[in-house]
Structure formats: structure tokens, C-alpha cells
Amino acid sequence: MCVMCVCVKGAVSLAGAQNNLWAVEGGNKLVCSGLLKTANANLLQAQVNSISPLYSGEAPQYQLSFTTASETKSELYDIVVLATPLQASVRSGVQFQGFTPPFDELPGNYHSTVATIVHGYLNTSFFGFPDPRLFPFASVLTTETLDVFFNSVASVCPVNISTGFRRKQPQEAGVYKVFSPQPLVKAQLKALFRSYYSVQVTEWQAYPCYGSSQGLPPVELHPNLYYLNGIELAGSAMEMSSVAAKNIALLAYHRWNRQTDMVDQKDLMHRIKTEL
Structure with missing residues (x-):
């Protein structure tokens, strides 16, 4: 598995040096703004300071403390997706409070x-x-x-x-x-x-600073708390992050709607090999 991960990293790093590359007319930033518009999402521009679990039912909710341009406040969320590296060298500024067991910083550096x-x-x-x-x-x-x-x-x-x-x-x-x-x-x-x-x-x-003995961090750090950037340890690119985002969106949707047969599919690897 480690050898395969190293090969994927090398292939991704060489992608930008190939011929017949595609570009986004107007710049890559339009990918983000276009996705926000298509999703009809409510974008709150703020710095997240801390995340804390609150237990009142089967699954925890998460209290997010954040600072906007005008104030510091907190809100409760059922599902949280972390789309920022959690390694110490990146300094995301997010603190995890009240988790059992407590969160450790993810290994490695960028x-x-x-x-x-x-x-x-x-x-x-x-x-x-x-x-x-x-x-x-x-x-x-x-x-x-x-x-x-x-x-x-x-x-x-x-x-x-x-x-x-x-x-x-x-x-x-x-x-x-x-x-x-x-x-x-x-x-x-x-x-x-x-x-x-x-x-x-x-x-x-x-x-990330790559090595041959690295493993990938979990996609789900805590119930309904998902981590997107772990895929960068397999290969760091916009396209890789898009794959991780779609996978997490599907996983969160099926988990929330209790469609467990769509989460752990026993014959999934066999079907993937057959399709390939």
C-alpha cells in the first residue's frame, strides 16, 4: 500500500508538466465561487476558533466558536466537514475542546x-x-x-x-x-x-512532506465530523480534493439518512476491479 501511495504522489506531481492540460477561463477561483452558487450555500466568512461536541441524542452536535469581521459568536451544527490541514506547520487556528479521547495534532508537516x-x-x-x-x-x-x-x-x-x-x-x-x-x-x-x-x-x-511509511488519516474523526484534507497525503491537487469532497458528501448523506447499505458495501472492491 505504501508503494502504491508513493506512485500516486509522483504521478500527481507530474500532472502539471504534461501536454493537453485544461484551464478554467477566468482563473481557478471561479471553481469555488461556481460551486457555492450552484449549491445555493450560505457562506459565512469567519475564522473558526474552536469545535466542541455536545451530547444530547444518539449523535453529538458540534458547537463552533468563530470570529467574523464584527463579532465572536458560536453556533450548533449537526455535521461538520474540516477542509483545512490539521498539521501543526499549517497553523489552522482551530482548537478541539471536550473530545474523548482528546484530539492529537496529526503527524507530519507541510x-x-x-x-x-x-x-x-x-x-x-x-x-x-x-x-x-x-x-x-x-x-x-x-x-x-x-x-x-x-x-x-x-x-x-x-x-x-x-x-x-x-x-x-x-x-x-x-x-x-x-x-x-x-x-x-x-x-x-x-x-x-x-x-x-x-x-x-x-x-x-x-x-505535505511525503514519505514512504505514511498512512492516511481517517476520513471521519468523530461521529459526523469529517476531515477532507487527509487525501493530500496520497496526492495534493484540486482534483484530489474534489474527489475527497464528493466522497465525504456521499458518506455524510448516507450516514445521516441511515442508509448503512450504501456505506460499507461488501462487494465494492470487487465491482471496482471489474469496472476497471
Whole structure:
């Protein structure tokens, strides 16, 4: 099982380097706003501070304490889905109170990646091409070595592609995305770019630090308390999170409606193998 998980992680990591990739017109953020609109969900923009179980029937309810832009309050919920990593390095800010046995922090850490968006002229001489017109690559990927200070450099296309759009040529000023393990210092920016107009830097916990002996955390942490981000230990991508979200939605629905025959299906693995 561990070998299979490692293979899946590697395959997911290479997905973005393949041909014939799809993109969302207008940007990936429209996936979230589109789902909210389709679901007709009531979005409450707040920071969740704590989750506590309250027992009054067969299954617990959950009291969520949260802070909005104007106040701190709490509400009771029958079903809670946690869609944020619970590893200490991510610092979700959520505290679990009153659980028996008490919740421990999930093992592992997330990998910190720095994304630097640069509008400027790529220094193709750095990559062995003194004449930028001869530079044939839209992206450059690297392996992890002490001598290389960045992970990748790629030309970025706008999220809205107009008719007649063409990718900027290396001799022209373009927008580039640089991934690196640490923030780039000025000397490193000057090494990668002949000159530039603007630089935007974002540091984020991109994906889990993977290992061959990792297991996957449970999908259900407590009755009707579900955890989505555990699937990232198998592979971290929007598509993987979508799979986890659909599975949890189905599981929560069938559990709530006592459709136990739809939860633990004895012949499920056999039917999946047959379909494959």
C-alpha cells in the first residue's frame, strides 16, 4: 500500500508538466465561487476558533466558536466537514475542546514553497542562451540540489485568453512564475531576469512532506465530523480534493439518512476491479 501511495504522489506531481492540460477561463477561483452558487450555500466568512461536541441524542452536535469581521459568536451544527490541514506547520487556528479521547495534532508537516511572480525580461544567458530569440522553453524545471536556488521558472499566460493571443517571446517582457524553497534575494532575481518591472511574493504551505511509511488519516474523526484534507497525503491537487469532497458528501448523506447499505458495501472492491 505504501508503494502504491508513493506512485500516486509522483504521478500527481507530474500532472502539471504534461501536454493537453485544461484551464478554467477566468482563473481557478471561479471553481469555488461556481460551486457555492450552484449549491445555493450560505457562506459565512469567519475564522473558526474552536469545535466542541455536545451530547444530547444518539449523535453529538458540534458547537463552533468563530470570529467574523464584527463579532465572536458560536453556533450548533449537526455535521461538520474540516477542509483545512490539521498539521501543526499549517497553523489552522482551530482548537478541539471536550473530545474523548482528546484530539492529537496529526503527524507530519507541510512543505513550504515560495511563489514569486515577476513581470520582466528573462535572462536566457543564465540558462546558456545568450540570444533570447533562440531560447526554446516556456518553462524550466530543476532537481533539488544545493547549487540551484529555485525549483522552476515558467512563463505565465493570462486567465482570460483573448482571440489572437500569443505567448510572450523570451526577448519580450513577460510574466513569469518562479517557485523556490526560500524567498529570492535581489542578486538571485538579477540572475534570472535582465530587468523587471514588478515582483509579487507569496509564501505558502503547498503540500505535505511525503514519505514512504505514511498512512492516511481517517476520513471521519468523530461521529459526523469529517476531515477532507487527509487525501493530500496520497496526492495534493484540486482534483484530489474534489474527489475527497464528493466522497465525504456521499458518506455524510448516507450516514445521516441511515442508509448503512450504501456505506460499507461488501462487494465494492470487487465491482471496482471489474469496472476497471
